[in-house]
Amino acid sequence: MNEFIPLMVIIPIACALLLNLFHKKDKTVILMGIIVAIVLPIIPLIANYGLHYFGGHAPLITNSTLLSTLPSTIQNSALALFHPAVTYSYGALQKIFIFILGIIAFFAIFNSLSQNKKVSGPLMFLMFMGTAAVTAILLSDDIFHMYIFFEISALTQTGIILTSKTENNYETALKYMILGSIGGPLLLLGIGFVLGAVGSVNITDIVYAISHNLVDPLSPTLLFAFGLIFFGWLYTSGLPPFHTIKSGVYSKALPNASVLLQAFTVIIFIAIGIAIFRIFSYLPFFKTLIVVFSLIAMVLGVTMAIMQTDFRRMIAFLAVGELGYIGLGFGLATKLSITAGLFQAVNELVITALLFIGFGTILYLTKISDTRKLGGMIQHNSIVAIMVLIGGFAMAGVPPLNGFQSKLMIIQASLQSGFPEISIIAILVSIVTFMVFMKAYHSIYLKPKPNDLVGADKLVPRSSIAAIAILLIICIVLGLFPHLVTDNISQFAMGLI
Amino acid sequence: MTDILLILGDTQLMSLFTAAAFIVVGLFAAIFLDNIIKKIIGIAFIEEGANLFIVALGYKAGGVVPIFLPGMSADWFAANSAYPLPQALVLTSIVIGASTLAVMLAISMVLYKKYGTLSASEILGDKKTQTLAEKNAGDNNE
């Protein structure tokens, strides 16, 4: 049923708007939030692959009776092939990512509901709206549509920080918006240049126009457009120079909401990354640029993470650094590397969610996020501590967990493409990632408990334990049977090259 | 002289120049001015510049409104109508820009109440600035 494709976006948007109406009625909010959160991962499983044209406006070529009534200038030109409406394409890749996003959104929403005594209608609204926006970005085949939904998701991210009531959250939100308002319009300007050159914002049309030489592929317009869109991509995905603000954003939200924020970033990264890859990968320096920025992200991510004392900021910087691995996959541009990069994206979604929820329990128990003031938390709940430890192993790439599989694939891909240096750097960064994680883990769980550390009389919430356990199971299953995901992804990667 | 007049008379070209001016002025304001409200005004300039650029792309000198009326020949319409897609796009992006602007202004209101100043280097720098409440507490102690 192709009708399910738009529903993946419509259901969370409708839910978000309705939740806003029921703002004060707590029970309705909880019930509706949980029902929709359960539905979200189910829809991608039952939907069929295919295209959805909004308003039913299929390309003219598919409707010969209408085409015959039009002037011959249109009939014989590329216009007959172009997509007149916003098009959603739903394939194997989208299925995986929307499914994982659905699971993570479910945990984020469920944990926020069960751990906050007062149900926050606005937070629920923002979470659903953001999920809808990110799903739309993933599905859309229209670069302007992506931009619009990206701006919506950026607004919801700001909103999520504002609802968190952490220290200095307003300052971080304003910084993010000011930087975003420089990056966002420049991305729009880049899209404008593409529109001026090709006359369409549909990615398939743009690729067609460029590959059939309807426009000059190396014209200054397209080059300039590439520069602006690439810069916009750096901003949307938090690659350097935007990694500091992105990690600040993660660390200012409540951990359960940070789970969703990092999921948004990863998915926007790959969705817009794939769009740029499809349009501009013919440019000679395209791959070099992506590799350079990925390497900078990896190195700056881990070196800054190791210098932090706030554990939320540490994971935030690590999450930014891990994005570099996905970028390497795009940059090496072989079938294996793109598969590896996208697999790494799936893994990062799951692992970072696990770590945010896991370390979030510490914040819930003690209200402290400074690692120097923490210690000895392992005696409080050792099962959670061990599960978090395994999650950290997965992030650093310890076999047989999923992070190991994807990182190994990336290293193999870079060796095959003749860049052993990149694999050495990947291994180095992975070692330092492990060190950062162990540093945080040691100072929170293993170090002797400081005398002035009070609190911890509460129990770790059951919802968090369930979320960590299920995410850990996903990690182990993907680590043992990576082909569950890679088979689908490699099909997609084949089509991309 | 006639060249300049030709350029000035070209609505599309002038719109593009205006858009470029908007973006440059906006970037200048957003980067170099210290007052947060001025920064936000600069940001609004960048957004409007981008919008104007896109809407100017669809302009056609002497063109007609892109609505197909009964009695028009399809060939004539295809040759003479303006390009409607940029207008549709810009309409959406104006809405997004307005909401971003509203959120930014709302946040700066909160920050002004907290700090009693709108200087970006004080509020958004990496050093900690005294909030208004802390200042008042300090005054009372003295």
Added chain:
Amino acid sequence: MGYYDRIVYSLRNVTNIKGKLKRDPTTNESVSSALAAELTIISTLLIASLLLRHINIVLTIVVILGLGLILVTNMPIIPKLKREQSDSLEKMTFYAILTLGILITLIYWGTTNV
């Protein structure tokens, strides 16, 4: 002065400048993390510059020697880097605009002139 001492010294200096010495003491842990970060950044920079061999061997040798010299003479790099990566809006905007400038220049001039 040994390398370890130099890092301790420079960290102390940075924290002194910020007037944070009381709240942010230089612990064993922070020095060893700084050391690890320092080694990571130096080694990755040098290894990454090996990638230039795909363009020109001589260039690679010159760049690596030059880079090595610069890195060693400016030894505690991490405190300086951390200062630059702060949460201040000014610095973040500066780097964003710098990146935009470099990107556009490289892409525009790089392609038309190659």
